[in-house]
Amino acid sequence: MTETKFQVEVPVRVEFEDVDVYRIAHHTKLIAYLERARVRFFQKYDFNIIEGKYSIVLHKLDVRFTNPAKFLDDLTVNVSLKSANESRIKLSYRIRRDKQLIAKASSELACIDPASQRIALFPESLLERFRLIL
Secondary structure (H helix, E strand, O other): OEEEOOEEEEEEEOOHHHEOOOOEEOHHHHHHHHHHHHHHHHHHOOOOOOOOOOEEEEEEEEEEEOOOOEOOOEEEEEEEEEEEOOOOEEEEEEEEEOOEEEEEEEEEEEEEEOOOOEEEOOOHHHHHHHHHHO
């Protein structure tokens, strides 16, 4: 994993279990690569996504596939924070093979109270941390 200011880049290799009979990565695997990068993003900025007083859940995901990823391709998944407010966090993603764009995506994340499983506002302390990296 390489890091730059305000973003995280995660290397991924397309493995045999990721591809179909044509040796092209299935779209669900690319979405899993986005998930992997998002977790690394939260780790980089020390957001406790496992044992917090809040849970961050996926609210919306938009993916545009532009080129196929193929068996044994070495990819880079980039994720960066685009915006944050009291109720939503927006992230932007790019998956590349060298300089070629494979897919781009955006996601919106929401906060829920783990006890009630209801949507909640993000804690101010969390919002302050997001504002520091925007």
